[in-house]
Structure formats: structure tokens, C-alpha cells
Amino acid sequence: MSTRTLASRRNPFRQFDFWNYVTIAAFILIAFFLIYPLFNIFLNSFWQDGKVSLENYQEFFSYKYYYSALLNSIIVSTAATFFACLLGIPVAYVMSRFNIPFKGFFHILIILTLLSPPFIGAYSWILMLGNNGFITNFFRDFGIDMPSIYGLHGMIWVFTLQFYPHIYLYVSGALKTIDVSLEEASASLGVSGFQRIRKVTLPLIFPTVSTGALMVFMASFADFGTPMLIGQGEKVLPILAYEQFISEMGSNPAMASTLSMILLAVTTTVLFVQRYVVTKKTYTMSALRPPKIIKLAGTKRVFATLFVTAVVALSIIPQATVITTSFLKTNGPVFAGGFSLDSYREVLYKVPQAITNTFMYASIAIVIMVFAGLLLSYVVVRRKSKITSLLDALIMIPYVIPGTVLGISLIIAFNKPPIELTGTWVILVIAYVIRKLPYTMRSSTAILHQIDKSVEEASISLGVPPMRTFFKTTAILMIPGVLSGAILSWVTTINELSSTIVLYYGATRTITVSIYSEVFTSNFGTAAALASILSLTTIISLIIINIISGKKDVTI
Structure with missing residues (x-):
């Protein structure tokens, strides 16, 4: 048995490479931003008057309300x-x-x-x-x-x-x-x-x-x-x-x-x-x-x-x-006759920050999702094991978590020191990444399954290190599929209301929250203008997906 093999057995961390660290980092982040918040609301649901109790559940099933x-x-x-x-x-x-x-x-x-x-x-x-x-x-x-x-x-x-x-x-x-x-x-x-x-x-x-x-x-x-x-x-x-x-x-x-x-x-x-x-x-x-x-x-x-x-x-x-x-004239909450751009002017005057926030937060979230989708899909597909299968399952958990639940769990988990994120734009971006990453992951894994391993093997055989091979060869080949999923994630992010309504405060409001507020105050013209901006963005995104995928039909 060689000295190198003996050393590896004595210290398994010597065998660690870049992808092992990606896997560990992913588990840590998922545990911190997903499992820990959910565990918090689980414990909180059994907490009543400073002690563990089933009173909340008994109350739920006792009252018709x-x-x-x-x-x-x-x-x-x-x-x-x-x-x-x-x-x-x-x-x-x-x-x-x-x-x-x-x-x-x-x-x-x-x-x-x-x-x-x-x-x-x-x-x-x-x-x-x-x-x-x-x-x-x-x-x-x-x-x-x-x-x-x-x-x-x-x-x-x-x-x-x-x-x-x-x-x-x-x-x-x-x-x-x-x-x-x-x-x-x-x-x-x-x-x-x-x-x-x-x-x-x-x-x-x-x-x-x-x-x-x-x-x-x-x-x-x-x-x-x-x-x-x-x-x-x-x-x-x-x-x-x-x-x-x-x-x-x-x-x-x-x-x-x-x-x-x-x-x-x-x-x-x-x-x-x-x-x-x-x-x-x-x-x-x-x-x-x-x-x-x-x-x-x-x-x-x-x-x-x-x-x-x-x-x-x-x-x-x-x-x-x-x-x-959105193009109709309005007189307070009532639509008057004729067309105008007054609703759009009012939107730009009243809630320009909401429009900026929406696209800024979604864009930050997408950058994170693209990078995470590239790395995590490679771990799940190319480094397949029980551990990476578990990682894949954990990433998909948000599919079954309602946005309201996720928002409440994040506030309960991060509303006090040492990590106080409530009321910041950071907590919104975290919620968006957790909720929408599965879309990018699925498209990333799908495209990676179609890329032959021989492409990477040929690069490595020419002396290019595995990590550099990924970033210079595999990642570039994955980009079309990753971007299609990312654009879909971006569209659903700018349209997100369930988690946003729980997590935002005045300075971090988004278009969806503004539409919701405008409808409740009977400002239907401005609500329609804001909704039209979202619709136009969605249409443009569909066109981009179509161009990137190179297909005749838009697919999801």
C-alpha cells in the first residue's frame, strides 16, 4: 500500500476538493436559512405562556374561526x-x-x-x-x-x-x-x-x-x-x-x-x-x-x-x-372616459422606489441563483451519492412551503441579535433565493444531464485542472439551460407577494405590495399601471427565454 493511500486513510480531509467544500457550504446555508427558521416556528407552535403546550393546536381545532x-x-x-x-x-x-x-x-x-x-x-x-x-x-x-x-x-x-x-x-x-x-x-x-x-x-x-x-x-x-x-x-x-x-x-x-x-x-x-x-x-x-x-x-x-x-x-x-x-383616465377611484398616461405618471411620482426595489432585489437574487444553480447542479449530477441526493431533496423543500410560512419563519428566526435581518432588503433576497432556486436547479440539472462527461474528461486529459475545466468548459455549455431557468425564477420573483407582504417594510416595498396597497385604497388606475409593468416584464422575459433556448415554442 502506498504512503499516499495510507495518509489519505488517516486524514480523509486530504481527499477533499473544491466540490466537497461546495457541498458542505450548501448544507450549512440550507440549515441556517431554511431548516433553522422552520424548526423555530415548529418549536414556537408548541410554546404558550413560557412553557411547552398543545394549547395552540387544541385552540385551532376547537374554534370554528x-x-x-x-x-x-x-x-x-x-x-x-x-x-x-x-x-x-x-x-x-x-x-x-x-x-x-x-x-x-x-x-x-x-x-x-x-x-x-x-x-x-x-x-x-x-x-x-x-x-x-x-x-x-x-x-x-x-x-x-x-x-x-x-x-x-x-x-x-x-x-x-x-x-x-x-x-x-x-x-x-x-x-x-x-x-x-x-x-x-x-x-x-x-x-x-x-x-x-x-x-x-x-x-x-x-x-x-x-x-x-x-x-x-x-x-x-x-x-x-x-x-x-x-x-x-x-x-x-x-x-x-x-x-x-x-x-x-x-x-x-x-x-x-x-x-x-x-x-x-x-x-x-x-x-x-x-x-x-x-x-x-x-x-x-x-x-x-x-x-x-x-x-x-x-x-x-x-x-x-x-x-x-x-x-x-x-x-x-x-x-x-x-x-x-391602465390607460384610462381616472377620477379618484372611478374610471372616467377617455385615455391618458396619468396613471403611469402617478406611479412614477408615488412609488418609483417600489419599481427600483423590485428589479434590484430580483436581479441580486438571480445572480445568486445562477451561481448556486451552476455549482449545486454539478454536485448533484456529477458527484452523485446519498449525501448529494439529500442535498437535492433539501433544495426542493421550498416547493411545498407557502410563501407566508417562509416569511413568518424568517422573521421569527432573524428578528433579534446577533443576526437581525428583519426590516432589511437582505431578508427579502434570502426569501426569494430560497423560494425560487428550485426552478434554476431543475433547468441546470436538465442541461447538465445532456452534456457528455467526455467533454470534461478531454479537457482534464489535456492538463486543465478539474475546477478550471468546470468554469471554462462545463459552465459555459450549461449557460443556456441555466439562464432559461433563471429567467423563469426572475419572473416569478418580481411577481412574488406571499412572502414579500410579510417581510417588507416601507422602504423595501415592491411592485406587488404596491399593487396590493393601491387596490385596497381604491386607486385602480395606478394599480393597473403597476400591474401592466409586471405584465410587460413577463412578456419580455418569455421572449428572452425563447431566444436563449433557440426553440420555436416557449417552454418552461
């Missing part, structure tokens, strides 16, 4: 998931299988719907179907009373139209890779039309559908802005947690922590149930014969196109409404 919020959250999220599937699956099937026109245009509009914040959709529907909405007033002039958008049904409506693209994107991908021979075999046995879709196609893509449904449920369950705007007395858990934590009558951090833990318990349970069901119903396909586009003609093609057009039009109406109303 508390447990009805949980029931409302489950009802809204479940109903929104069901209706999103009813819309998303047929749209995905028609777009994937038939030769309808304007597919690329429809695809971009669907993705734009998904990337826009839900509370903007809620605000738009208030303008249309609120107590003084223009559609409400139009029908009222004819003696017809339209149902109000406020309440649980309004939340379900907004969430359905906002989140069905999750189903569409997942199902579209699955339908393009399904082995058509399985459907042909069922057709030869006499199963045709809708029965074939129900008995063969849907079971084959069930794991993918369930993943999309999980995304819809999680997004609906965790959303803060929509219930706050149109709930009108109907509480859901994120709202209740926020109100318990930040209340004019005196905050109750212990109960806010309890509500946060219940929120986290529900999302985690739903995730595990979905994973369990999928493992029981997973089908494998060779995909040697992917389906071909079926050429419809005449009436069938017209009806298929009208169906997709109707769904996409309904879901994009909020964006169109926001942009249009």
Missing part, C-alpha cells in the same frame, strides 16, 4: 385543481394531437397566464365582476343581477383560469411522447373515441397529470393575494396566519406558527400522497412511435379551434383588462 379557514383552503384548492384538470387536459390534447391554427400564439398566451401573479387576475375580475364592475353594471342596466366575484367561488374561478396551464404543460409533454401503438391496439379491439382516451390515454399519462394537479393544488393552497382581495370575509389559512402574525390588535406569533405548521403539514401530506399514488400507477412506454398530428377539416377543426380560443381568451382577459384600464 380557525378550522373553517383550513376547510376553506382545502375546498378552494381541491375545486380549483379539479376544474383546472377539466380545462387543461382537453386543451393539451387538442393542441398536441390536432392541426389547429395559431398553436404557437396560443402556447405563449397560456404560459403568460401562468407566469402572471394570481392577485392581478383577482384584481382584474374585481374590475369586471366586482360590486361596481363594468360587466356587473352593464347587466344591471338591463335589470340582471350578476353573481359577485367575491367569496370562495371567486377564488376557485381565478385559480382555475390562472393555474390550468400547469396541467396543460405537463400533459402536453406526456402526450407528445406516448407510444401510439398502445392506442392503435385498443382501437383494433373496438375501443374508440372518448372511451379510448379514458381507458388508455389518461391512465398512461396519469403520473404526469397528477404532478400537474399537485402543482395547481400547492399554488392555490399557498396563495395569499387572491383570497385577500376577493375573499370578503371567507378566510383561508395563509390569510389567517398573516393576520395572526401582523395584527393591529396585537400579534400572536405562537398561533401564527401553529397555522404555519398546519399549512406545511397539509402541503407535505398532499405531496406524499401524490407520490404514493403515482408509484402504484406508473406505466412504462418505449415511445418508439410517438403520435402524429391528426389533420382535422371542416366543422371539427372549427370547433376544436373555438374551444382552445375560448379557454385561452378567458384566461388572458385579466391581462388585457389590466393593460387597457
Whole structure:
């Protein structure tokens, strides 16, 4: 045995390289900024009057005020998931299988719907179907009373139209890779039309559908802005947690922590149930014969196109409404006749700092996410082990953490010395990185899987050290995939409200917080102008993703 081998066994740290230190640093940062805050609210939920107690949980399940919020959250999220599937699956099937026109245009509009914040959709529907909405007033002039958008049904409506693209994107991908021979075999046995879709196609893509449904449920369950705007007395858990934590009558951090833990318990349970069901119903396909586009003609093609057009039009109406109303003249809270740029002038006068803050914080967060995505994806993919698999799992935890919960946990953890971050812009950037890093990680790992190891091996064989090889070769090859995920992270960051509303203070307010405030003070013109800025930024970001990916269709 060589002297070098003996020395390595005596001191394993001699074998450490750059990637070992990256792994250790990642675990330390995750433990400090994610696990430690979550552990804090877990302990806080059991703390009452200076001692450990179950009183907070007993109070939650004893008072209707508390447990009805949980029931409302489950009802809204479940109903929104069901209706999103009813819309998303047929749209995905028609777009994937038939030769309808304007597919690329429809695809971009669907993705734009998904990337826009839900509370903007809620605000738009208030303008249309609120107590003084223009559609409400139009029908009222004819003696017809339209149902109000406020309440649980309004939340379900907004969430359905906002989140069905999750189903569409997942199902579209699955339908393009399904082995058509399985459907042909069922057709030869006499199963045709809708029965074939129900008995063969849907079971084959069930794991993918369930993943999309999980995304819809999680997004609906965790959303803060929509219930706050149109709930009108109907509480859901994120709202209740926020109100318990930040209340004019005196905050109750212990109960806010309890509500946060219940929120986290529900999302985690739903995730595990979905994973369990999928493992029981997973089908494998060779995909040697992917389906071909079926050429419809005449009436069938017209009806298929009208169906997709109707769904996409309904879901994009909020964006169109926001942009249009941003150019209308206003007289206080009322829209007057004619067009003007007054709302934009008022925005630049009243909240220029919010616009600057939004893009500055998002940009700082993205720089961190790109750098972290490059390094961590390499560790997870190229240095695969049980430890790096655990690291990957920890990075993905924020997928099941509602933004309100994360915000509360960070404030409880870092609101006193020696590390006092509450009230600073730093805590917002930390929250954004934790919440959105999974997007960059997934795109980074996906592109790295496509890069052959031989490229790195060839560089190393020419005498270039492994670390330099990564930065000069591998990282450069990864950039397109990393940037696509990073831009998606950036878009969702500038649209983030759930965690921001808990963490900001006056000097660190963002566009989303300003929109929320303007709507509540009935300044609809400035709210529309701010929302339009977000929408325009989202559209530009989609175009950039399209250019970087070099694809004909925008993908996520």
C-alpha cells in the first residue's frame, strides 16, 4: 500500500476538493436559512405562556374561526385543481394531437397566464365582476343581477383560469411522447373515441397529470393575494396566519406558527400522497412511435379551434383588462372616459422606489441563483451519492412551503441579535433565493444531464485542472439551460407577494405590495399601471427565454 493511500486513510480531509467544500457550504446555508427558521416556528407552535403546550393546536381545532379557514383552503384548492384538470387536459390534447391554427400564439398566451401573479387576475375580475364592475353594471342596466366575484367561488374561478396551464404543460409533454401503438391496439379491439382516451390515454399519462394537479393544488393552497382581495370575509389559512402574525390588535406569533405548521403539514401530506399514488400507477412506454398530428377539416377543426380560443381568451382577459384600464383616465377611484398616461405618471411620482426595489432585489437574487444553480447542479449530477441526493431533496423543500410560512419563519428566526435581518432588503433576497432556486436547479440539472462527461474528461486529459475545466468548459455549455431557468425564477420573483407582504417594510416595498396597497385604497388606475409593468416584464422575459433556448415554442 502506498504512503499516499495510507495518509489519505488517516486524514480523509486530504481527499477533499473544491466540490466537497461546495457541498458542505450548501448544507450549512440550507440549515441556517431554511431548516433553522422552520424548526423555530415548529418549536414556537408548541410554546404558550413560557412553557411547552398543545394549547395552540387544541385552540385551532376547537374554534370554528380557525378550522373553517383550513376547510376553506382545502375546498378552494381541491375545486380549483379539479376544474383546472377539466380545462387543461382537453386543451393539451387538442393542441398536441390536432392541426389547429395559431398553436404557437396560443402556447405563449397560456404560459403568460401562468407566469402572471394570481392577485392581478383577482384584481382584474374585481374590475369586471366586482360590486361596481363594468360587466356587473352593464347587466344591471338591463335589470340582471350578476353573481359577485367575491367569496370562495371567486377564488376557485381565478385559480382555475390562472393555474390550468400547469396541467396543460405537463400533459402536453406526456402526450407528445406516448407510444401510439398502445392506442392503435385498443382501437383494433373496438375501443374508440372518448372511451379510448379514458381507458388508455389518461391512465398512461396519469403520473404526469397528477404532478400537474399537485402543482395547481400547492399554488392555490399557498396563495395569499387572491383570497385577500376577493375573499370578503371567507378566510383561508395563509390569510389567517398573516393576520395572526401582523395584527393591529396585537400579534400572536405562537398561533401564527401553529397555522404555519398546519399549512406545511397539509402541503407535505398532499405531496406524499401524490407520490404514493403515482408509484402504484406508473406505466412504462418505449415511445418508439410517438403520435402524429391528426389533420382535422371542416366543422371539427372549427370547433376544436373555438374551444382552445375560448379557454385561452378567458384566461388572458385579466391581462388585457389590466393593460387597457391602465390607460384610462381616472377620477379618484372611478374610471372616467377617455385615455391618458396619468396613471403611469402617478406611479412614477408615488412609488418609483417600489419599481427600483423590485428589479434590484430580483436581479441580486438571480445572480445568486445562477451561481448556486451552476455549482449545486454539478454536485448533484456529477458527484452523485446519498449525501448529494439529500442535498437535492433539501433544495426542493421550498416547493411545498407557502410563501407566508417562509416569511413568518424568517422573521421569527432573524428578528433579534446577533443576526437581525428583519426590516432589511437582505431578508427579502434570502426569501426569494430560497423560494425560487428550485426552478434554476431543475433547468441546470436538465442541461447538465445532456452534456457528455467526455467533454470534461478531454479537457482534464489535456492538463486543465478539474475546477478550471468546470468554469471554462462545463459552465459555459450549461449557460443556456441555466439562464432559461433563471429567467423563469426572475419572473416569478418580481411577481412574488406571499412572502414579500410579510417581510417588507416601507422602504423595501415592491411592485406587488404596491399593487396590493393601491387596490385596497381604491386607486385602480395606478394599480393597473403597476400591474401592466409586471405584465410587460413577463412578456419580455418569455421572449428572452425563447431566444436563449433557440426553440420555436416557449417552454418552461
